[in-house]
Amino acid sequence: EEDVNYWMPVDQYIGGVEHAILHLLYSRFFTIALRNEFKFKFSEPFQNLFTQGMVCHPTFKDEKGEWVFPKDVKFKNGEYFLNNNLKVLKGDSQAMSKSKKNVVDPEDIIKIYGSDAVRWFILSDSPPDRDVQWSENGIQGAYKYIQKIWRTCEKISNYQKVNENFDKNFLIKIDILIKEISECIEKFQMNVAVAKLYTYLSLINDEIERLAVDKNNLMDVFKKYLIIISAFIPYIANECWEKIIKKTDLANQEWPKFDNESLKKDEFNVVIQINGKKRAIINAIHNETEESIFSKSLAIKNIKVILENTTITKKIFVKNKLLNIVTNEK
Structure with missing residues (x-):
């Protein structure tokens, strides 16, 4: 009983809407039944519920009405064909399903672009409670952003400017970013967080190009930036951390803090x-x-x-x- 009251109820449940009439219903029933028997201190098994969207992709059928895999379809002269040149009918975009074969093998995409790019695209494309339309163009955009992070890291590792009279707003903005990203994560607004991280990376590059920031402050800001993005795209964050810090301890870093009173x-x-x-x-x-x-x-x-x-x-x-x-x- 002590263990149950310590661990329960679950802080956050994340699941598809179909769980509402299956797992959620059963778990609520059993929780109430056990509560009455064992006098638990709670009535609901989950404190918060978040229903995520699905990853969607167009469907395809051959002339016999059989589902076909997107990877076997090619587009030519405004029409879709199989590799054997038989015509294919393109259907609506639906949630990826093995039965409808409208799936993309993540291993194939990861081999080309890396898992960070896949993760970044899914987070950036739409709010997490809505469906995501799978797009290789979107993956390519995410991949370009990750490349930009690496190029920024290389610029910073070679940056030598010492400037004691730099604009202090640059340091204030990293505190604002930490505050905003922390709030976005709490609210599951991952796509909003991604947009803010895009903007801040551009700001860092602007400061580098203008030679407007001190080397030590630039390093301090970028370290905080890497800690933040490690929650979203850990592999590139770790690569950059090792390059500029010469250590492999990014995963052990605490989430950066900000001075709320100073921001006000x-x-x-x-x-x-x-x-x-x-x-x-x-x-x-x-x-x-x-x-x-x-x-x-x-x-x-x-x-x-x-x-x-x-x-x-x-x-x-x-x-x-x-x-x-x-x-x-x-």
């Missing part, structure tokens, strides 16, 4: 408008650039949706106060 002093609320109409308010640091604010605004779902089918004609930026995105829509 440097935070400003910036109003995001589209054609003069308020759409959101985001947190920004003192004197944060227009490019950075605009990038953050694109990570907000309703703003991204509004801007999808429009053309941005100009941006009106008032530092620490406002960003008005003007489009061709009246």
